[in-house]
Amino acid sequence: xxxxxxxxxxxxxxxxxxxxxxxxxxxxxxxxxxxxxxxxxxxxxxxxxxxxxxxxxxxxxxxxxxxxxxxxxxxxxxxxxxxxxxxxxxxxxxxxxxxxxxxxxxxxxxxxxxxxxxxxxxxxxxxxxxxxxxxxxxxxxxxxxxxxxxxxxxxxxxxxxxxxxxxxxxxxxxxxxxxxxxxxxxxxxxxxxxxxxxxxxxxxxxxxxxxxxxxxxxxxxxxxxxxxxxxxxxxxxxxxxxxxxxxxxxxxxxxxxxxxxxxx
Amino acid sequence: xxxxxxxxxxxxxxxxxxxxxxxxxxxxxxxxxxxxxxxxxxxxxxxxxxxxxxxxxxxxxxxxxxxxxxxxxxxxxxxxxxxxxxxxxxxxxxxxxxxxxxxxxxxxxxxxxxxxxxxxxxxxxxxxxxxxxxxxxxxxxxxxxxxxxxxxxxxxxxxxxxxxxxxxxxxxxxxxxxxxxxxxxxxxxxxxxxxxxxxxxxxxxxxxxxxxxxxxxxxxxxxxxxxxxxxxxxxxxxxxxxxxxxxxxxxxxxxxxxxxxxxxxxxxxxxxxxxxxxxxxxxxx
Numbered sequence: 001x002x003x004x005x006x007x008x009x010x011x012x013x014x015x016x017x018x019x020x021x022x023x024x025x026x027x028x029x030x031x032x033x034x035x036x037x038x039x040x041x042x043x044x045x046x047x048x049x050x051x052x053x054x055x056x057x058x059x060x061x062x063x064x065x066x067x068x069x070x071x072x073x074x075x076x077x078x079x080x081x082x083x084x085x086x087x088x089x090x091x092x093x094x095x096x097x098x099x100x101x102x103x104x105x106x107x108x109x110x111x112x113x114x115x116x117x118x119x120x121x122x123x124x125x126x127x128x129x130x131x132x133x134x135x136x137x138x139x140x141x142x143x144x145x146x147x148x149x150x151x152x153x154x155x156x157x158x159x160x161x162x163x164x165x166x167x168x169x170x171x172x173x174x175x176x177x178x179x180x181x182x183x184x185x186x187x188x189x190x191x192x193x194x195x196x197x198x199x200x201x202x203x204x205x206x207x208x209x210x211x212x213x214x215x216x217x218x219x220x221x222x223x224x225x226x227x228x229x230x231x232x233x234x235x236x237x238x239x240x241x242x243x244x245x246x247x248x249x250x251x252x253x254x255x256x257x258x259x260x261x262x263x264x
Numbered sequence: 265x266x267x268x269x270x271x272x273x274x275x276x277x278x279x280x281x282x283x284x285x286x287x288x289x290x291x292x293x294x295x296x297x298x299x300x301x302x303x304x305x306x307x308x309x310x311x312x313x314x315x316x317x318x319x320x321x322x323x324x325x326x327x328x329x330x331x332x333x334x335x336x337x338x339x340x341x342x343x344x345x346x347x348x349x350x351x352x353x354x355x356x357x358x359x360x361x362x363x364x365x366x367x368x369x370x371x372x373x374x375x376x377x378x379x380x381x382x383x384x385x386x387x388x389x390x391x392x393x394x395x396x397x398x399x400x401x402x403x404x405x406x407x408x409x410x411x412x413x414x415x416x417x418x419x420x421x422x423x424x425x426x427x428x429x430x431x432x433x434x435x436x437x438x439x440x441x442x443x444x445x446x447x448x449x450x451x452x453x454x455x456x457x458x459x460x461x462x463x464x465x466x467x468x469x470x471x472x473x474x475x476x477x478x479x480x481x482x483x484x485x486x487x488x489x490x491x492x493x494x495x496x497x498x499x500x501x502x503x504x505x506x507x508x509x510x511x512x513x514x515x516x517x518x519x520x521x522x523x524x525x526x527x528x529x530x531x532x533x534x535x536x537x538x539x540x541x542x543x544x545x546x547x548x549x
């Protein structure tokens with residue numbers, strides 16, 4: 001906790017939640033994306049449609065799920081569909097406005113690696129892999145990415161293309177026949193980034209309160225570009241912060257098995 | 265025609281060394297009891313198929329039962345990596361393993377194609393993704409109408425599929441509800457299917473007709489194993505044991521600790537032990 005009263009991670013989650021609109025239909029990844037989406041739902045976007053790849057459409061969990069298929073996601077959903085239907089009708093069918101992804105490795109064009117560190121066939125570290133992400137990245141109308149900044153995570157060259165962002169930049173997506181916009185927003189624990197309209201390289205457009213350009217550069221593996229007019233991200237409001245903290249406290253208690261038992 | 269059998273017999277009659285086998289369940293209704301029975305019976309050289317390999321495949325891989333895995337997400341969701349699977353892929357311990365990796369969309373479409381009796385699945389996928397370069401089973405076809413280039417993957421046709429479900433009726437029809445995942449497709453794509461259920465009821469007469477039902481003639485054997493999907497869950501019966509998923513990370517991190525856990529909780533136990541494991545979770549469901 002900084003003397004400002006919130007952590008960089010809290011700032012990241014809240015900044016990400018603000019980017020979501022009430023009429024968004026959002027394909028939600030586990031972790032920070034899930035926290036951000038649910039804070040949005042509990043504050044300014046009560047009607048947002050949250051979809052988890054297990055097939056739950058319009059879910060409104062009271063605690064954050066540990067997996068994409070926790071029971072609460074189905075119990076609170078508008079409907080639950082089979083996994084093939086989820087990927088065929090809803091994602092490939094073009095009904096998702098925002099795909100919200102995290103990353104183990106990310107490059108400046110929004111390409112994501114969650115598959116391996118090192119060579120694919122002789123990996124140094126075998127990560128979980130893509131799951132739904134390869135198609136979320138190309139079939140959702142836009143992609144938001146969130147991750148904490150480290151030089152190991154934000155790299156010049158990712159080891160494996162789990163999910164395609166803007167490739168080598170420019171019109172690379174179009175050249176591959178991908179018609180969706182791809183990554184349009186990156187929210188880290190230090191800053192908000194948007195792709196350059198022409199080169200598609202992520203550019204810092206807003207620094208979180210108290211963060212310096214130098215900190216952003218020191219925690220990033222490529223040479224960072226900053227927008228000419230650099231904003232400061234508004235600090236979390238009491239409502240945002242309390243909503244996030246309550247959600248995380250409920251979640252922690254539930255996952256440790258000490259949560260409130262629901263009325264029998 | 266479907267037979268009601270004790271789990272030990274159902275597994276022995278339907279699984280063989282060298283089979284391709286799917287123990288499916290997309291986070292919900294994972295057939296843990298059936299997987300543990302397979303581990304006790306010591307099958308070898310299995311090709312393990314599953315979208316989300318999860319704890320039971322970490323256990324089978326750690327026990328050296330798998331020669332190949334076909335999967336789309338090899339993690340412990342929300343917790344991290346599958347450490348026995350990693351040890352096999354990174355270090356060849358206890359044996360090296362062949363991997364065939366897809367995306368969820370690829371696997372879901374491949375099961376659906378298998379259920380439909382088609383040789384392959386066609387969908388808009390893998391664009392710009394590295395998997396298409398490392399998996400020779402990801403190819404492409406050109407739409408004969410529009411000229412669009414689409415991904416193609418071979419259909420999945422397991423020798424045998426195991427799933428867990430809520431209920432069977434006395435005739436052997438099986439009902440699945442909640443997150444229905446890929447269960448129906450995995451059963452219909454397989455040559456044989458074995459289902460463990462929470463309970464048997466007289467009939468489904470008072471239930472809504474649109475619930476997912478697998479007719480009895482699609483299934484080889486049913487075994488009644490209350491709690492059989494622990495630490496996964498059964499919608500309407502008991503909640504997911506998230507604490508157990510968190511604990512697994514620590515157990516699987518150490519080869520010795522893993523072996524000790526397997527001896528105490530799988531090798532030395534039986535399918536009858538599952539009911540007690542979910543007792544405290546029933547109150548929360």
